[in-house]
Amino acid sequence: MPPTTAELVHDRNLGDLLKHRDVVLEGCEAPQRTARVVLADMLGTDEARTDDAMLVASELIANAIQHAGGAVSFRIEVYELGSALGVVDRASDTGALPVSPSNSSTEPTDVAVSGRGLFIVQRLANTWSVEQTENGKIVIAVLTQAGSR
Numbered sequence: 671m672p673p674t675t676a677e678l679v680h681d682r683n684l685g686d687l688l689k690h691r692d693v694v695l696e697g698c699e700a701p702q703r704t705a706r707v708v709l710a711d712m713l714g715t716d717e718a719r720t721d722d723a724m725l726v727a728s729e730l731i732a733n734a735i736q737h738a739g740g741a742v743s744f745r746i747e748v749y750e751l752g753s754a755l756g757v758v759d760r761a762s763d764t765g766a767l768p769v770s771p772s773n774s775s776t777e778p779t780d781v782a783v784s785g786r787g788l789f790i791v792q793r794l795a796n797t798w799s800v801e802q803t804e805n806g807k808i809v810i811a812v813l814t815q816a817g818s819r
Contacts, residue, residue: 684814685750695731695741695757702728705744709755712748719753719815722794726811727755729787733809734759742806752796752814760806 693708695701705727713720727744734741738761745756791798795811 684752684754684812687747687749689746689748691746693744693746695744701735701741701744702731705731708744708746712746713753716815719813723753723755723813726791726794726813727757729790730755730757730809730811733757733787734761737761738806745808752812754810754812756808756810758803758806758808762802762806 689712691708691712693704695704698704706724709723709727710720713723723746727746731741731744734757738759740759742758742760745754745758747754788798791811794813796814798809798811800807800809
């Protein structure tokens with residue numbers, strides 16, 4: 671079983687925290703672009719790492735917009751061996767997120783028209799989770815550097 675986000679982050683499997691930034695997205699005209707700019711600044715020149723993180727962040731923000739009334743903020747934590755990305759929204763129903771996201775509809779041979787966001791996150795991130803916050807929830811994805819699992 672893969673480690674949980676809490677295990678990776680709080681049990682220091684990612685090493686020391688190097689950088690942390692919270693970005694307000696509420697009221698932002700282009701929240702996904704804003705998150706990508708912050709990620710590029712914080713993750714630097716590792717193109718593969720940055721590309722995966724940008725796609726994961728974009729999917730998490732899109733899900734918050736589509737299913738939770740919008741993204742409130744974006745959190746990025748850069749560790750020695752990876753990063754943790756979180757998107758906060760105001761919806762409090764953590765049970766609405768599928769435990770095992772899928773890329774198909776009810777028929778195994780059909781591809782779903784929507785609902786692939788968390789499937790993409792699950793494929794790119796080492797682990798992801800959802801946690802209650804004071805005013806909603808945060809969906810967190812952890813991406814480790816190659817070879818640091």
